[in-house]
Amino acid sequence: xxxxxxxxxxxxxxxxxxxxxxxxxxxxxxxxxxxxxxxxxxxxxxxxxxxxxxxxxxxxxxxxxxxxxxxxxxxxxxxxxxxxxxxxxxxxxxxxxxxxxxxxxxxxxxx
Amino acid sequence: xxxxxxxxxxxxxxxxxxxxxxxxxxxxxxxxxxxxxxxxxxxxxxxxxxxxxxxxxxxxxxxxxxxxxxxxxxxxxxxxxxxxxxxxxxxxxxxxxxxxxxxxxxxxxxxx
Numbered sequence: 522x523x524x525x526x527x528x529x530x531x532x533x534x535x536x537x538x539x540x541x542x543x544x545x546x547x548x549x550x551x552x553x554x555x556x557x558x559x560x561x562x563x564x565x566x567x568x569x570x571x572x573x574x575x576x577x578x579x580x581x582x583x584x585x586x587x588x589x590x591x592x593x594x595x596x597x598x599x600x601x602x603x604x605x606x607x608x609x610x611x612x613x614x615x616x617x618x619x620x621x622x623x624x625x626x627x628x629x630x631x632x
Numbered sequence: 633x634x635x636x637x638x639x640x641x642x643x644x645x646x647x648x649x650x651x652x653x654x655x656x657x658x659x660x661x662x663x664x665x666x667x668x669x670x671x672x673x674x675x676x677x678x679x680x681x682x683x684x685x686x687x688x689x690x691x692x693x694x695x696x697x698x699x700x701x702x703x704x705x706x707x708x709x710x711x712x713x714x715x716x717x718x719x720x721x722x723x724x725x726x727x728x729x730x731x732x733x734x735x736x737x738x739x740x741x742x743x744x
Contacts, residue, residue, distance in 0.1 A: 525674075553730060564636075565722065565735040611675065618687060618729045620665075622675040 523548040525614050527623035534602055535631050542597040542626050544612030553615040554595040556586055557622075560608045568610070571595065582606070604632045634658055636736035638723050644742045645713065653708040653739045655723030663729050664706040666698060669720040669738070681706060682729050713743045 526545045534540060546552065556568040569580025576588040586597045595612060607630045612623040636657045645651050657664065666678040680688035681700040695717075697709040706723055720740050724733040 555732060557735075564737050565724075567732050567734075570732050615730050618680060618682075619677060620733060621677070624674045 523552075523614055523616050523619070523621050525612055525621050525623035527610075527612055527626050529626045530624065531627045531629075533629045533631065536604055537601050538630075540597070540599040540602050540606070540628070542610055542612075542628070544595045544597065544623055546593050546595070546612075546614040546621075548593075548614060548616045550616060554586075554588060555613040555615070555620075556580065556584070556595070556597050557611045557613060558608045559611065559625075565611070568597070602628075602630050604630050606630050636723055636725055636734050638721075638736040638739050640739060641737065642740045642742075644744065645710070646744050647713060647715070649713075650709070650711045652710065653721055653723075653741075655706040655708075655736055657704055657706075657723075657725040657734070657736075659725060659727075659734060661725035661727050661734070662703055663726045663731075664700060664703070665724040665726075665733065666706065666708055667722040667724065669722055675722070679708075680729070687729070710741075713741075715743050717741065718743045 524547045528543045554571040557565045558568045559565045569578050571578045571588045579585045584599050609625045609627050611625045639654045664681045668676045677690050678692045679698045684700050699707040720738040722738045723736040726733045
């Protein structure tokens with residue numbers, strides 16, 4: 522069965538710091554990859570996705586992620602975080618019909 | 633209404649009660665999903681429906697019973713739940729299986 526690992530459970534940053542959240546998955550075949558964000562009190566919403574093509578994917582709000590197939594990784598990055606980025610971030614992998622989520626990373630950005 | 637809506641937003645029930653959660657999607661999607669989100673656990677997929685047919689039951693106890701009368705509506709019928717079933721239950725939909733999923737706000741369930 523596929524699995525998704527997010528190694529950072531809690532991250533605290535100051536505004537303007539750079540962000541990188543790790544995501545690794547275990548599945549040898551073709552995958553679709555997603556990052557979702559859940560702001561406090563709000564729905565889960567899609568940040569970005571990778572299906573094929575350029576492995577560097579740009580999403581909303583200045584986020585990007587890089588798919589490195591050889592490392593089974595899909596890390597999320599943002600060069601300069603803002604207080605409004607405080608949220609929980611979930612990596613997800615879809616192989617076939619099943620979307621498997623990582624455990625999530627809670628990001629707190631201090632003003 | 634747009635997107636994915638869920639009712640009720642909060643539900644408190646006893647272990648002997650029967651209740652139902654409702655999900656409606658206004659996106660014209662063909663696949664719908666139920667997830668369970670508990671504290672300190674990854675989001676767990678419970679059920680998948682594709683064109684009204686159940687395609688996945690992720691080893692969910694029979695006290696949870698899904699129903700999908702059409703591609704826009706999804707229900708989760710609850711019966712004799714346990715306190716450990718207390719969680720946020722999320723509904724999602726996608727155009728096709730494997731596509732990006734759109735989530736509703738969830739129903740916060742507390743079982744006493």
